[in-house]
Amino acid sequence: MSEELFGSVTEEYDASQIQVLEGLEAVRKRPGMYIGSTSASGLHHLVYEIVDNAIDETLAGFCTDVTVTIGEGNTITVVDNGRGIPIDTQEQTGKSALEVVFTVLHAGGKFGGGGYKVAGGLHGVGASVVNALSEWLCVRVHKNGQVYEMKFERGDITQELTVVGQTDKTGTHVTFMPDSEVFDDCDFSYETLHTRMREQAFLNGGLTITTRDERPGREASDTMCYEGGIREFVSYLNRNKTPLHDNVIYLSGERGDAMAEVAIQYCSDVFQEFLLSFANNINTPDGGMHETGFKAALTRVMNDYGKKTNMLKGEDKLSGEDCREGVTAIISVRLMEAQFEGQTKSKLGNSEIKTLVDNVVSEKFAVFLEENPQVARAILDKALMASRAREAARKARENIRRKNALEGMSLPGKLSDCNEADPRLTEIYIVEGDSAGGSAKGGRDSRFQAILPLWGKMLNVEKARVDKVYGNEKLTPVITALGAGIGEDFDEAKLRYHKVIIMADADVDGSHIRTLLLTFFFRFMRPLIEGGYVYAAQPPLFKLTRGKTVRYVLDEGELDAMLADMRGEDGRGKVDISRNKGLGEMDAHELWDTTMNPETRVLKRIRLTDAIQADEVFTVLMGEKVEPRKEYIEKNAKYAVDLDL
Ligand code: 1YM
Numbered sequence: 203m204s205e206e207l208f209g210s211v212t213e214e215y216d217a218s219q220i221q222v223l224e225g226l227e228a229v230r231k232r233p234g235m236y237i238g239s240t241s242a243s244g245l246h247h248l249v250y251e252i253v254d255n256a257i258d259e260t261l262a263g264f265c266t267d268v269t270v271t272i273g274e275g276n277t278i279t280v281v282d283n284g285r286g287i288p289i290d291t292q293e294q295t296g297k298s299a300l301e302v303v304f305t306v307l308h309a310g311g312k313f314g315g316g317g318y319k320v321a322g323g324l325h326g327v328g329a330s331v332v333n334a335l336s337e338w339l340c341v342r343v344h345k346n347g348q349v350y351e352m353k354f355e356r357g358d359i360t361q362e363l364t365v366v367g368q369t370d371k372t373g374t375h376v377t378f379m380p381d382s383e384v385f386d387d388c389d390f391s392y393e394t395l396h397t398r399m400r401e402q403a404f405l406n407g408g409l410t411i412t413t414r415d416e417r418p419g420r421e422a423s424d425t426m427c428y429e430g431g432i433r434e435f436v437s438y439l440n441r442n443k444t445p446l447h448d449n450v451i452y453l454s455g456e457r458g459d460a461m462a463e464v465a466i467q468y469c470s471d472v473f474q475e476f477l478l479s480f481a482n483n484i485n486t487p488d489g490g491m492h493e494t495g496f497k498a499a500l501t502r503v504m505n506d507y508g509k510k511t512n513m514l515k516g517e518d519k520l521s522g523e524d525c526r527e528g529v530t531a532i533i534s535v536r537l538m539e540a541q542f543e544g545q546t547k548s549k550l551g552n553s554e555i556k557t558l559v560d561n562v563v564s565e566k567f568a569v570f571l572e573e574n575p576q577v578a579r580a581i582l583d584k585a586l587m588a589s590r591a592r593e594a595a596r597k598a599r600e601n602i603r604r605k606n607a608l609e610g611m612s613l614p615g616k617l618s619d620c621n622e623a624d625p626r627l628t629e630i631y632i633v634e635g636d637s638a639g640g641s642a643k644g645g646r647d648s649r650f651q652a653i654l655p656l657w658g659k660m661l662n663v664e665k666a667r668v669d670k671v672y673g674n675e676k677l678t679p680v681i682t683a684l685g686a687g688i689g690e691d692f693d694e695a696k697l698r699y700h701k702v703i704i705m706a707d708a709d710v711d712g713s714h715i716r717t718l719l720l721t722f723f724f725r726f727m728r729p730l731i732e733g734g735y736v737y738a739a740q741p742p743l744f745k746l747t748r749g750k751t752v753r754y755v756l757d758e759g760e761l762d763a764m765l766a767d768m769r770g771e772d773g774r775g776k777v778d779i780s781r782n783k784g785l786g787e788m789d790a791h792e793l794w795d796t797t798m799n800p801e802t803r804v805l806k807r808i809r810l811t812d813a814i815q816a817d818e819v820f821t822v823l824m825g826e827k828v829e830p831r832k833e834y835i836e837k838n839a840k841y842a843v844d845l846d847l
Contacts, residue, residue, distance in 0.1 A: 225307055226334035226357035233384055236331045245385045246394050248335060251328030252280045252376050257402060257483060259284030260409050261536075265373075270399060271414040272390045276380065283373040286345035289363060298363050300343060300352060304333045305359070332378060333357050335385075339378040344369040356381060392422050400426050404438070405483050405534055407431025432465040432532045439476065439530050442822050442830040443469040446528070446584060447577040451570055455562035460537040462559045464496060466567075468528050468581055471827075473588075474725060475526035476817055479533040481540045481550045490543070490550030492535045495559030501525045503567045504585060513582050520585050527588035533559065595669035599691070614679035618643050620652045629701035630654055630683060631739065631798070634715045637786035642705065644790030645798055652699060654683050656715070671726060680722075688726040694733060702730065703805065705739040705797065707784045720808060721820050737805040741785055741797045747778040754782075754796045756804060 229236050237244040237251075249270065259265040265284035273279060288299035295302060307330050333339045334357040343350045349369050353361035380388045392415040403411045403426040410427040428434040433450045446468040454463035479486045479493050486492070501522045508514030535558070541551035571578040613619060616639075622628050630652040633639045639655025646653055656676055671677055671688070681688055685698040704719055706712035716738060723730050730736055742754035744761055748768050755764050761779075769775045785793065797803050822830045 226305065226330060229307060229331050229334035230356070230384070233335055236328075237335070240385050242387065242391070242394075245380055245388060246390065246398070248332045248378070248380055249278050249280070249390075249395060250398065251332050252278070252378075253399070253402065254483075255329060256280060256282035256284065256374065257406060257409070259374075260406055266408075267410045267412070269412040269414065270395060271416060272392060272395070273377075273416050274418065276388050276390055276417070277377055278380075278390065279375070279377040281373065281375045283371065286343040286372045287341070287374050289343055289345060289350050300341065300350070300363060301359070303329050304339070304341060304352070304354065305357065306330055307334075329376075330357070335381050336378040337381045337383075339376065341377075342366070342375040344371045344373045344375070392420065396422075396424055400424075401435075401485075402483060404428050404432060404435035405480060407434075432463060432534055435478075435532050436465045436467050436530050439478075439817075440467055440469055442818065442827055443530075444471040444827065446470045446580050447574075451567070453562055453566040453570070455558070455566070457558050457561075460535065460555060460558055462492065462533070462535045462555070462562050464531065464533050464559070464563060466529060466531045468584060469530065470528065470584070472528040472530075472821070474817075475523075475528070476530045477526070477533070478531070479535075479550070481535050481537065481542070481555075483534075483536075484540075484542075486542075486548050486550050488544050488546070488549035491553055491556040492533050492550055492559050495556035496531070496533050496563055497522050497526070498556075499560045499563035500567065503564060503571065504582065506568070507571045507578060508582055508586075511578075511582075513579070513586065518589075520589055521592065524585045524588040524592060528584055535559065591669045595672055598669055598672035612682070614654065614682050616655050616657070616679060617683050618646075618648070618653045620646075620648055620650050622650045625698050626700050628652065628699045629703055630699040631703045631705050632656060632680065632719065633705045633785070634707070634712065635784075635786055638705070638707075638784070638788075638793075641785065641788055641790045641793045642798065645792075645794035647794075647798075651798065652683070654679060656680075671722075677722060680719075684727075684730075686727070686730075692727050692729060694729050697730070697735065700735055701737055701805075702735050703737045703739050705741070705785065708741055708743055708782075709784070724820055731808055734807055734809070736808040738808060739797050740804040740806055741788075742782055745780045745782055747780075748775055 233240050233244065237247040253268065253270060256265060256268045259282055260268070262284075265282045267283045269279075269281045271279040271281075287303055291298055292302060297305075333354050336354070337356065338360075339354045341352050347368060347370065348365050349367040350363055351361065351366045352359070352363045382388050392413070396413045399411045399413050403409060408427065408429055408431070410425060412423065412425045415422040430437075433452050436450045449467075451466040452463070453466075454461070456462070477489075477493060477496075479489060479496075481490070481492065501520065504525045505514065505520050508518075508520060514520070535550070535555050537552060537555060539552075543549045543551040571581075620628050628650045631642055631646070631654070633642050633653060633655050636655055636657065639653060642653045642655075656679075683698065684702065686693050686696040704716050706715045720731075720736070723736055740756055742756050743758070744755040746753045746755060746764060746768055751768065753764060753768060755761050765777060765779070766773070768777045782788070785797075788796070795802060
């Protein structure tokens with residue numbers, strides 16, 4: 203090892219030492235290090251840190267109820283009925299445990315790298331971070347018949363530990379006000395907190411979690427308790443799908459300090475897999491060792507069972523993907539010192555967990571299949587169908603590849619490409635209808651804007667297998683125009699345009715085509731949505747004319763203001779209002795002015811903030827079941843146009 207490298211390692215070590223000495227000042231200096239960001243996600247993270255401590259108390263076996271309340275002025279109160287944070291004085295520090303929990307920056311925070319706490323392990327790691335980033339914080343502990351209270355401002359003590367009353371209960375009560383000097387916006391989203399708390403209620407079966415919003419005009423309250431734990435989570439996720447078998451399969455086991463549980467249910471009307479994994483109740487969207495162990499074991503068990511029962515003949519083999527087609531599965535593991543890896547720390551790195559999950563699934567899923575031959579047959583049949591479809595798709599893909607090789611990557615005939623070659627500078631408008639396509643072509647700036655009109659019958663990819671998608675006359679041009687392939691072949695680096703803009707009318711048909719395309723992107727080009735490349739154009743709803751002045755209005759909300767403005771000060775000018783009937787009726791000029799000119803247009807970026815919600819929206823809108831779809835559309839009638847992910 204070179205001298206230099208050695209030196210830099212020592213330096214890093216010193217820096218971390220200093221950080222501990224500096225205490226909470228370090229958190230205020232670089233909040234992102236501790237809570238990820240100072241935007242909405244970081245703000246909500248504060249709540250999760252405090253809730254985590256209450257849930258740890260649940261895992262330790264002492265707490266059954268947790269309540270999270272958003273108060274007036276965006277304060278947060280978290281209450282649990284556990285033992286209460288200890289208030290006795292620690293020998294080494296001469297301070298109460300409570301004070302240490304809220305004022306000493308603990309090593310090994312989630313974002314600082316290093317280990318993580320579990321039941322019986324390190325407690326209260328995040329409380330000091332929350333305290334440091336709060337304008338004020340008040341903690342009250344019910345314990346030993348007394349109510350103890352302590353208060354802080356931006357991490358500094360403003361009231362020492364004081365007895366403020368008597369009680370016959372035990373528990374901890376924390377109220378804080380996030381620091382507006384730290385966060386971009388301190389407005390909490392009830393929906394975000396509610397969704398997260400529901401997930402935690404599923405992951406901690408039997409725990410009752412209540413969420414409440416007490417802000418005037420926004421009042422809400424929900425109480426959640428799921429005795430069935432992750433089994434109920436799977437039922438919940440599948441509530442709009444058609445299960446292939448009635449009962450959710452549940453497998454669990456432990457080894458040493460670590461434990462793993464898995465819940466599985468296949469659906470007959472779904473062709474995608476939906477896997478959610480957690481380590482110590484923390485979502486791991488990038489997977490990791492627990493998912494690897496699950497996948498390996500599932501594939502092995504199903505192949506073994508297929509061979510044994512002669513459903514698989516000779517050399518036939520099911521791939522991992524075949525075995526997971528239409529499955530909804532949750533994998534939840536608990537372990538000491540979880541190692542979270544990757545840039546966003548959302549991948550589990552502990553290799554011993556792979557072995558544990560593999561063993562649990564290998565043994566228990568094999569037993570389940572033996573004991574439930576009917577369900578086993580249905581699951582195997584589904585995987586066999588998937589296998590055949592995948593083989594057909596492979597052949598179709600080969601054909602496309604061969605054709606491309608022969609014809610030299612020919613672009614679709616209807617594509618009007620742009621001149622610029624650098625994809626970072628180019629955009630493609632995908633336009634429904636030939637006449638709108640014509641106007642768009644006439645109105646565009648051909649230096650950087652390409653137009654692809656869509657024609658042919660649109661395939662509903664939610665109801666189709668992968669082999670039908672290749673070769674579909676409407677989708678193939680989209681695939682070749684974007685140039686990045688689909689499914690496992692998708693390669694972001696080959697994308698020909700960095701803005702993919704769906705342009706459809708602001709009516710029901712337009713909404714339908716938008717949803718179909720988004721479903722297609724979501725299922726077959728997920729990185730396209732995740733990378734933020736997809737946009738919806740926003741054609742105006744109204745055209746206002748006064749004499750020679752023409753103005754466009756995006757939605758009803760803006761109409762009155764714009765009308766008043768155009769009528770002038772005396773309010774008498776005659777303004778003609780017309781509702782835009784469709785893209786096809788705008789001429790090239792109008793289309794450029796309203797919808798395509800980067801200086802004046804409004805684009806809506808399609809975001810994928812919540813995989814569960816996106817999966818739901820697509821299943822409901824595009825799946826087999828009619829009732830949930832009706833319900834969804836009725837509930838969201840007003841918003842049906844902006845399918846906002
Ligand atoms: C609303 C937030 O923090 N509850 C909570 C925290 C602790 C305990 C109980 C607790 C832990 C232990 C013993 C223990 C914490 N204690 C500590 C520390 N709710 C909330 N409820 N007795 C009570 O771990 O042995 C940190 S958190 F470190 F002081 F023990």
